[in-house]
Every structure is written in C-alpha cells, then in structure tokens.
Amino acid sequence: MDLLKQKIVEEGSASGKEILKVDAFLNHQLDVRLFEAMGEEFARRFAGQGVNKLLTIETSGIAIAAVVAKYFDYCPVVFGKKNVSLNLDKEIYTSEVYSFTKQTTYQVMVSKKYLNAGDRVLIIDDFLANGKAVEALKDIVEQAGATLVGVGIAIEKGFQKGGKELRNAGVKLESLAIVQEMKEDGTIVFD
Amino acid sequence: MDLLKQKIVEEGSASGKEILKVDAFLNHQLDVRLFEAMGEEFARRFAGQGVNKLLTIETSGIAIAAVVAKYFDYCPVVFGKKNVSLNLDKEIYTSEVYSFTKQTTYQVMVSKKYLNAGDRVLIIDDFLANGKAVEALKDIVEQAGATLVGVGIAIEKGFQKGGKELRNAGVKLESLAIVQEMKEDGTIVFD
16 A cells, blocks of 8 residues: 555654654554545455454554444444453453563453454454464454454564464455565665 | 433443443444544534644543544544553653552653644543543643643543543533433433
8 A cells, every 4th residue: 555655654764673663653643544545445455345343452453443444334343452441341352462562461352242253353453563463363253253354454564474374374464564674774665 | 412422321331330331332342433423523612723633542542532533634643652662752741640440550651753832732532530641641731832722521420520620720621421420220310
C-alpha cells in the first residue's frame, strides 16, 4: 500500500536494524485518514469472506481496528486485554504472549461473551514481527471454535519470522507494508 | 445523549453501587456506529472552538478518540502511554495518575513532539469517575503550553467527584451520559 509506505519513509525512522519508529502516525499520534485508507484496502483484500468480527489486542491495534470496522459493515471490534481488571468477566479465553519489545510474558484475555463459534474473525494489528501476539489471538479464535478468516497487519517486519510462520500455517495474512530491511544509514527497504 | 443511555440500560450492567460494566459496547467489545454518533455529538458541543488535536489515554479512550477524530476534520489523535517502551521518545511530558480501579499509581507519558504550544486540545475518554486520568492529561496540556478547549467523556459517574472538580476549575466538560446512581436492584439512574 503506497500511502503507508510513503508515510513510513517520510515520518518514520529506523533506530538500528530492528526498531522502526512510527509513533508520528501509527502508535502514539494517530493519522485517522491513513487508517481509513487502510480500512478500504483491508476490505478489498478480504472481500467476500463474510468477516463479522474484528479482533485485536491492546494497545496500538485498537485504534486501527476501530476505524477499519466501518469498512466491514460496522462489525463489532473486540480487543484482547493484557491486564486484569475488576470489570473483566470471569469467563474468559486466555493465551500467553512473549513480548520481545518489552521482554516479558503476559496473558491476553477475551471475554467468552464476545467471541462465538459462529464468528468469522479478522485479526487486525499494527505490527507483525515475531508474531507472538497474533499467535495468541489465533489461539483464542480456535478456543472459541470461531473461524479465522485472516490477519490484516499494517507493517510486517519481513526480516522476522512471524509472517513466514503464519503463511506456512495456511493463514491468509495481508500486510499493507512489508519492511524487508532497515539499513545502517536509515534507509528502509520494502518487499 | 439518548442513544448512549439506551445502550447503557440495555447492554450495560451495574455491579454493586460503583462498578458499571459496559464491555459489550464501550471498552472490550466496541460498537463503532455508537462511537460515530458520539463523535457527531462532541462535534456539536465543541463547535467553533478550533479543536486541532484530540488527547486521550490508554486503553479504552483510544478507540473512541480515533473514531471521533473524523468529526474534528480528521485532526491528529495522541494517546498518553502508561508503559515505558523501547520505542518511546526520550523527550516526554509525564504526569502521575492514581487509578482507583486498579489501585496503583502510574505515569502517563506523551512525547513532546506531538503536543505543542499552538495546539487547541480536546481531551476524550470513556469514563470520568474520580477524574485522575483527565487531571493528568490536563496537566500535560498545561506543561506543553497548549490550550485545553475542553473534555469530552462518554460516561460520567456523577456520584463521584471528578466531574464536579473539573467544572469548578472552569473546564468545559461535556459528558454524553451522566450516571447519578446505581441502585441495589441494578437500576441505573441518569442525571
């Protein structure tokens, strides 16, 4: 998706060979026009698949999924929670995630009320790197007996293994920008 | 806002006299059509105020602010972060928040790049109870030398002190539903 790649080049920055900062438009300050364009593109790529629920995870996926929902006929968005809250239901699906960025393991939780066997789920997230968060959401979709239609990602780090593993597992994975390499001089190379 | 009150009555539930569960549409599963209606209403209530930035805080405010931005001419949304991340800038505004729900104190952080003296800021959040999160965002707006146009809240707990304190401080606070009381029998009384 050219608009997203252009944003990454113009407003993003590579910090070393692994960290891509896109907090100007994707995960701290948010460019909602861009998210709408991403929604149109996801709708095109997952057309006719009967998606009736978007599933994402705290934190940065939430804004994207909320804006994208409009392009899937305003289907409900559910986000996996990372923190226990007094307000969370007792009946929950849980799955474990290892975060390389934060170097900790955490549980992602989804109330059983909001994910059902009849659901056709599209997982949405801002980044795909090692794929641990998406794996956990996929696991929760399976626990619910729902159907995973696919995974829609804004930025995939193509040099990390998450994308390859999901594709090898037969998952329909659509990433709007795949970063193949971040060079020492700051150049970002797309797939 | 009648649509929101109706949703609270039909899909929310009071758990004791203090906890209002609205995870069916506001803070776990998200009803994006409702958020759009909320955006229209906020735009009406803050019309002509020159809002050019929405400021919110992890987690539940993010989805609302992202959808609401369209009604403020797609102005940027910035969300305060609660967790230190490798990707966060070194130059940040911080303010301390005490969470009664989680019974902990945490720092909210906003990169200095995304909040400037010229900004006219509308703070958006899902709930207002004791007002600690909004107070911290207001403090950050002041640190940046920006102008606080007002505060737009989905659900205010009118029986807690946050709303009164903000109004007494001269803040233009607009809450789309004000819950005055939650009775033992589960009845929810609005202002």
